[in-house]
Amino acid sequence: MVVISGSPWAKRLVFLVLSINILLWWYVYSIPGVTDDVQPATTKLKTNDAKAIPIDKKVEAKDGKSAKGVKAAKDDKTGESVDKKGIKTFRSWSNFDIVKPKNDHTYVYRRFKSSPHKPPHIEWNPNGKPLAKGYVFITPQSSGAERGLVQAASFIMKQNAEMIYAHDEGPYDSAGLRVQTVHNEQFLTLWRGHRKMSHGFGEVIVMNSEYEKTVVHLDAIITNMYGQKFLSGLDFHEQELTTRGTILVTAYNTTMYNLTQMGGSEHGFVTDSLFFEIDIETQEILFSWSALDHFWPEDSMLPLISSSGYGGPKNPYDFFHLSSIQAVNHDSFLISSRNFWSVYLISRSNGRILWELRGNTKGGDFGALPHHGRFRWQNHVRAHNVTSREMILSMFDNHNSPEDMGKTYSRGLLLKLKLPPNPDEKPEVLRILSPDRAKISPEYGSYQLGLSNGNQFVSWGAGGVVHEYGPDDGHDLRWQARFGYDESITSYRAFKDVWTGTPSKWTPALVVEKREDTVQGFVSWNGATDIDAYNIYLAEPGTELKPLGKAKVLGFETGFDLGVKNNETNCIMVTAVRKGQEIRQSNVGCIEGTTFVSTIVDSMGKATGDSVVEKTTLQKIMGFLSVSSSYIGINFTMKFTHPALLLALCQLASASPCKPSLSVTSNAPTSTENESASPATETSTALSVETGSSTISHDATLTASETASTSDLSILTTSVSTSSAEPTTTLEATTDLSTTVDETTTTFESETSATLISTTTAEASTTTAAAPEIPSNRVLNPGFEDALVYPWESMAGSLSRTSSEVFSGSKSGFFSGNTPMSAMQGVRQFIEPTWITPGKSYKFSAWVKVTSTVNCGVRTIVCGHGLGQGTTSSAGTIEEPGDFALASVTCSWTQAQWEARPSVQIRSYCTGFSFFVDQATLEEVESLG
Incomplete structure (x- = not known):
């Protein structure tokens, strides 16, 4: 037994030194390395449509990692180049680091050095005909347990498969990422939340060109069939902006209904399709509509027992399934019911049905459709060129469902309707889009008209396949892309559009690495478009920036070689250049002698906490605290006995709850934001989630870290400026973020000059929470003054x-x-x-x-x-x-x-x-x- 004499404070000091020693041992031998479960990607993804377009580019991973020698896209100036100061620019090797996991437990994906995002590897095939300008917007989702997602995120991609932007919502699913233009201003919209079968429960994000967020909630209580509390009641099927400063959204409400006429229970349940018009600024509901108020579930084309449910309380009968909404003029809405095979025009003043277009032989108010114009189980219906006399109607005609498969192929369908409806004037089929190798899509899908050059864009929903067609011919297939595997990946909708983005709250992310006789940098800026180059500077602390050269942008991640030995350069920084102007600087990466210290930065330019420090440096530190010759024999033991030893030391020292401290100083960007799940400023409502006896309260976009640890963590970030110092501006957090786990409180403070993440611990205290107040009237919504009848x-x-x-x-x-x-x-x-x-x-x-x-x-x-x-x-x-x-x-x-x-x-x-x-x-x- 070791006996330590002296005052209590001396004992505590000794035990503190020992505790730090143990922590450092743990840190050194638990630094994660490359753990991706990879194998040689010798099996290519199947491309069913390979014969439709001559393949101009094939990407095939070798040895499970890099795909070298890939033919470059025509719109990128690829290949190595050297500027006047000797800076050699190259396409980052990790830009083509294509990982095919063992056992295919996820789809094939790409990974980068300067970004944590892992977009799907996309096989793309053009045929040389003119394509529309713009980027491709996809939101991959897993449809099976195997061969699915590696990262639940929405992506903006170039048509040559280069990533532009990854929007990661952490634990939440996302859907419907696209560009919408209102009064000549562009916005990105998407849904985030939880999917359950064919429904969603969440909220909608609206972002401007700087990726600043506004979150739209449904300020009404929705009864869902799963007995869970979700972010909000908004469904993922529609997020349509209007010129009135409002947004059209869908929701599903579980309602009791007598299903005996269909062979069901007298006390059955149906899913009532709802839609709302919500003022984005005030969150006020301006209009609401319920399918159950206007339709009999018995008239649905969906069988009572189906993949969508069977009429029970947890699997209600989805008789209507509202799949799209669009404002038409200023007095009506166009909606689509997938399970009624119908499209309806709804009065904005009273919600009444103005007319019906039926997809079967009856045709509704327009009379029978021609045989090749009939549709069923449709998605993404949109009106175009609406006048008092006619309108053009586009839709993705699934023509299939899980219960109704294989009779006809899925397709894009374009119809012309004469107005007002007249049974004697039948709808006219203008165009049918179908590939040579026809597809069957039982769910999802979209058909987009009017790209920048008039081309058309189709997402095939079930299966990660998207097509671009010429402007006129339904068989003029000009470009196709595939991501993931048919049986395991879906994308609810996909779009192509022009977009210009400049992130305001995160900076270019730089990682610096040493080579035998040179220094290499890897830089990316998530979401930034039209960046031409990065200026490279020597950024020694306390000195002026010294220009080293310029690296041309080559893809999402650009690599550059300084052409100097590693002991000649210490710290570097880059600035993003657009049209000759420097618009943003990166974090600082450093090379220190034979070891380098370079902060790994996430998509927002914030330190992720995984600072790359060579073990030799830490071993030198630990040598000061312990006998270095002993660590070889005890490091394994220390790693697994560390928690018990630390607890014992704390108890021996009579320390009040033991909170070991670890501080990391890193060179970080000048502008950061406290969001770990998604890179954007957000206006939102706080969300509280109760987990056992702990309560985690945070904004919906934030991913609560593993806060069970009781360590005090402090990350201090510094910056190097290209201009004179300016006053510091403090960003006020728009949402409280606090995490309480066993009386440990974590707070996050955000500033433009630094980001401080700290954990403080108070002495244990006992408090008695006041019992929740019971209202005198236990009936909610007693006079039906709320926006919905719920909870009635x-x-x-x-x-x-x-x-x-x-x-x-x-x-x-x-x-x-x-x-x-x-x-x-x-x-x-x-x-x-x-x-x-x-x-x-x-x-x-x-x-x-x-x-x-x-x-x-x-x-x-x-x-x-x-x-x-x-x-x-x-x-x-x-x-x-x-x-x-x-x-x-x-x-x-x-x-x-x-x-x-x-x-x-x-x-x-x-x-x-x-x-x-x-x-x-x-x-x-x-x-x-």
Whole structure:
């Protein structure tokens, strides 16, 4: 046993030195290396359409890594070059580092030295005909457990497969990345959130050309079928900007519905397709629409039991499936129902159906379509050249679904409609886009008209294949690309468009490496377009910048060779050049004698925390603290016994909770931002996620790091400026980000000159949180004044908000039910169980105006429980049809009824029943006096 004598502070100092020693041992022998699970990529991705276009470029990985000698794209000045000062520029080897994982557990991807992003490797084939200007926008998604994504991100790519921008949302899925232009200003839009089967629950991001974000939430409660709390209720199918400063978005709400006519349960569930028009600035809902208010689920073309669900509470029947929305003029919306095989024009004033275009033989209000113009299971419907007399309609006609496969190939379809609808004037087929080797896509897909030169662009949805066609001929296929494997990758939509981006909050990312007799740099700037070159400077601390030369931009990541020995250069920095002007400087990378220290920087120009430091340097540090000859024998033991040893040392020293400290000083960019998941400034609402006993509160774009560790981490970033010093500007964080794990609080502060990430720990304390306040009225949305009827729901009928008949306020609820056989009809609302005490008495009241009854039994107001028709023993009677009358009942729930989930109901057993309801209350009887 080792006995240490002396004062307590001396003991603590000794143990602190030992603790640091152990930490340094751990750090040295846990520095991650290259761990990609690779094998020689000798098997090429299959290209089903290889015969459609002569292959001009083939990329094939060799030895599982680099694909050397690839033919360069015509729009890039590729190949090595040397400037006047001897700087040799080359395309970064890692730009063609194509990784094919063993066992194909992900798709083939690319990786870089200066960026953490791993875009899919894209095989592309042009045929030499003119292509439209612009970039390709894709959002790959996995459709299977194997051979899928390596990184869930959206990408902007050049048509020669070079990456321009990667938008990584961390733990969230993304969809629909594209450019939209409003009043001559360009924006990027995309959805992020969680996908469940064919639905999504999340929010929409709108970004300007500097990648500054505005987040659009759905300020309404959506009942989803999975019992989980998501970011927001917005679905991924549509994010359409309007000229009114609004955005059109979709959502899906789970609603109880009588499915007996279809062979289902009387207490079945359907997915109600909703869409909203939301003011982007105020987040106010300006318009809402529900498919269940206008259509009978029985009229759907989708079988009750399908891959989309079977009518249960967790797998509701998706009878309508709203797949696209577009504002037409200023008074209507064009929507597409995939599962009705129909396109509808909706009135903006009252939500009524103005006309229907039916994809089957009936044709709807336009009469029968010609045989080759019929469509089914369609996606991405858009109107073009709309006048009072006609419109052009484009769509991606899947013509297939998981339950309806193989009868006809999928295609892009262009129709001309005469207006107003007339059954005697049938729709005209203008164009059909289909490759020589036809494709079957059971889901997703898009068809884009009007590229910069008039060309057309098609994404085939299921399977990572996109095509560019000439402007006129549906068979004029000019360019094709494939990413991933057919059976495991999808892209909901894909687009091609012109885009100019200059990130405002992150800088070019520079990594410096030593070679035997030279220094090489690798630089990229995620999202920056039209960068011509990088000026290279010697950037010694405390001295003026010294120009070393220029490197021309060659692809996403550009490499350059300084042509000097590594001991002749210490620190370098680059500046991005556009049209002869330096617009942004990078971080600083340094070579120190025979070892280099270079901060690995992510897409925002921030240090990732993985500073590359040669082990020889750290070994020298540790030699000062311990006998270097002993480490060979004990390093393995130290690595795995470090936590226990550290705890024991802390206890021996009687230290208050032990928080070992590790500080890393790195040369970082001048402008950073506290987001780890996605590179952009964001205006958003805070999200709280409860995990066990810990609470993580952060903005939706941020990925909470592994904060279970109790280490104090401080990263200090410095910069080298090309001009005189300017006042420091502090960026105010738009969203609180705090992480609490076992009483450890992490805070993030952002400044233009430095980014400080620190963890502070207070002494353990015991606090008692106040119990949540229970409202006196347990009924939510009692007068239907909210934007939705939720949390009210209908039973065997439809429920909507109305202003035609109200008891008080501006809105009331209106229920209307009509069934061929008598069924329980009415409305109900489930009550938060924590607001109810079993055995206590409550009074449920509502103002009800009955308008019609058909074969009804007793009309009652009751307290219920569970998903069935169970009620407590009491019931109140509702007046005969007439004016508003107050109906009430006093009831209580037993423990078993409370556990089944309490509810309040207004109902009757009828074949027809309709009524208005307003100002409902559920209050504890004791509180009423």
